[in-house]
Amino acid sequence: MSSRRPDRTGPIAPAVAVVVAAVLLFALVGTWPPFVAVESGSMAPGVERGDLVVVTAADRAPWGDLSTAADPNAPARLGGTGDVVVYTVPGADGRPVFHRLAFAVDAGEDWTERADPALLAADCADLATCPAPYDGYVTYGDANELYDQSAGIAPVVPDEWIAGKALFAVPNLGWIRVGVEAAVARYGGVATGVVLVGIAGLAGGVGALLLGRVRRGSRR
Structure with a gap:
């Protein structure tokens, strides 16, 4: 009996989606x-x-x-x-x-x-x-x-x-960027980056968990 591999893409999927969206937007508007x-x-x-x-x-x-x-x-x-x-x-x-x-x-x-x-x-x-x-x-x-x-x-x-x-x-929607810039000015880029990575990982994990529950529910 073969066991299904765990899906490890869930936690990084939101970050990948953001990067792809940013790249596509750059290609469209021509400025960064x-x-x-x-x-x-x-x-x-x-x-x-x-x-x-x-x-x-x-x-x-x-x-x-x-x-x-x-x-x-x-x-x-x-x-x-x-x-x-x-x-x-x-x-x-x-x-x-x-x-x-x-x-x-x-x-x-x-x-x-x-x-x-x-x-x-x-x-x-x-x-x-x-x-x-x-x-x-x-x-x-x-x-x-x-x-x-x-x-x-x-x-x-x-x-x-x-x-x-x-x-x-x-x-x-700009309040997010304003908040990040304020945090960088007060605490430094490294500390702010660590916190943002942690938040992104937590959001990705929660999103993957919810998505997994939805998929399991749809298979019943």
Whole structure:
């Protein structure tokens, strides 16, 4: 009589599924990581703190090139008009900014002439990033009172600073990543990794146990 081998794939199946899903998502959107966790409320109400946003490369087909809120027939994205992008200012604190493209500017342009006066804190002569030192974009958070370039959040944003643009948001799923990053900052990557591996193993074991019970019940 032959005995059936125990199924040892149960505990690792969830981890494998996550890896496969991440690889497929990367192949689709062309950027890594393929999502960002929103850590502030600057894009509310379209995107709230704790949401997880799937992003794509800025020029990735079939979503086309970048569009600003001022462009004719600009697409609707996350509760507003124009693309929402992830950009990082070199030499800053390293934290990416997740804001909307207001309009494109050319090098040497006094961009305040085309700006919404309600989103400006000063005239061009009093802004460090005006006239525009190079081609790029003026940006803003939907919930903020000023353009990023008027509030001192960022200079004019050139294409090379933009890591990706948003496709859609999943409410509250980003809290997982926010929590992991907070744990890494407080306890270190190694300790956090050990805890996460333990949790993944426990979840996989419980899932395999439940699945085994379901299979046994279906055979009766």
